[in-house]
Amino acid sequence: MRLKDKVAIVTGGARGIGFAIASRFAKEGGKVAILDIDLEKAEKAVNTIKNEVSGAEVIALQADVSNVDSVKRCVDEVVKRFGKIDILVNNAAIHLGKPFHEEPLEYWEKQFRINVLGTVIPSQLVVPHMIKAGGGSIINISSKAAITGEPGHAAYSALKGAVLSLTLAMAVDLAPYNIRVNAICPGPTETDLLYSATTEEERKRMAARAPLKRLAKPEDIAAAALYLASDDSAYVTGQKFVVDGGMTIVAVERV
Numbered sequence: 651m652r653l654k655d656k657v658a659i660v661t662g663g664a665r666g667i668g669f670a671i672a673s674r675f676a677k678e679g680g681k682v683a684i685l686d687i688d689l690e691k692a693e694k695a696v697n698t699i700k701n702e703v704s705g706a707e708v709i710a711l712q713a714d715v716s717n718v719d720s721v722k723r724c725v726d727e728v729v730k731r732f733g734k735i736d737i738l739v740n741n742a743a744i745h746l747g748k749p750f751h752e753e754p755l756e757y758w759e760k761q762f763r764i765n766v767l768g769t770v771i772p773s774q775l776v777v778p779h780m781i782k783a784g785g786g787s788i789i790n791i792s793s794k795a796a797i798t799g800e801p802g803h804a805a806y807s808a809l810k811g812a813v814l815s816l817t818l819a820m821a822v823d824l825a826p827y828n829i830r831v832n833a834i835c836p837g838p839t840e841t842d843l844l845y846s847a848t849t850e851e852e853r854k855r856m857a858a859r860a861p862l863k864r865l866a867k868p869e870d871i872a873a874a875a876l877y878l879a880s881d882d883s884a885y886v887t888g889q890k891f892v893v894d895g896g897m898t899i900v901a902v903e904r905v
């Protein structure tokens with residue numbers, strides 16, 4: 651029960667990594683609001699968690715993370731229902747790509763709005779509540795792509811890099827309020843996002859490249875998020891937590 655009495659918002663929590671984080675937080679005693687653009691899926695996710703965790707306090711809310719008004723409505727609703735906000739996981743994102751010289755500006759603009767402003771907007775709206783509560787933990791989901799560059803995904807990689815820089819700047823500005831801000835950089839993780847972007851053959855090759863010889867499971871990322879959300883990481887801020895089975899430590903490809 652490492653999150654007993656804590657209140658968390660997980661953006662994009664209706665499926666994939668966000669769902670695994672919401673589910674793990676609920677298992678650890680946290681009260682969780684799943685904020686997603688897809689309300690129907692978010693409600694299904696809430697039911698799944700309630701079936702798995704008896705007495706879980708989990709709610710589904712609909713918002714587009716790049717839209718200030720809709721996120722504000724959700725943040726107000728969370729405070730009304732649970733009284734405070736201790737943890738924010740900025741997880742919602744989209745993943746578009748073409749080779750750099752063919753990538754339309756529209757891909758840059760869309761991903762800037764959702765992946766970058768979609769991290770800024772919920773954070774700016776939640777911080778005043780964290781200040782009131784005496785502190786908090788913000789976890790930004792970046793990507794291995796921010797560190798190594800993902801083939802055919804220049805905008806996605808660059809904007810996940812922006813999420814990393816943003817994490818450092820936020821950590822410095824918010825430390826005086828006891829708000830910690832950290833990033834997680836997942837390697838390829840078995841979710842719908844990855845499955846729609848890759849073939850089975852490509853996934854096999856990627857898994858073979860990881861020293862730990864497999865892709866990440868959403869639960870691997872959720873375990874890292876739990877550490878950063880809990881008081882176990884009370885002295886950790888402005889860090890990037892790479893969860894990639896060691897993919898980024900291999901200097902020369904072996905396959």
Ligand SMILES: NC(=O)c1ccc[n+]([C@@H]2O[C@H](COP(=O)([O-])OP(=O)(O)OC[C@H]3O[C@@H](n4cnc5c(N)ncnc54)[C@H](O)[C@@H]3O)[C@@H](O)[C@H]2O)c1
Nearest residue numbers: 662664665666667687714715741742743793838839841843
């Ligand atoms: N899956 C991977 O291999 C991988 C690797 C590195 C980083 N990531 C990052 O992890 C995070 C989660 O990825 P995933 O694979 O679970 O993705 P996913 O596509 O499976 O799930 C994303 C969720 O976000 C929601 N969402 C999308 N746009 C939204 C918006 N504008 N407002 C609110 N909700 C929105 C979707 O409805 C969905 O529920 C993302 O930030 C992604 O960039 C994923």
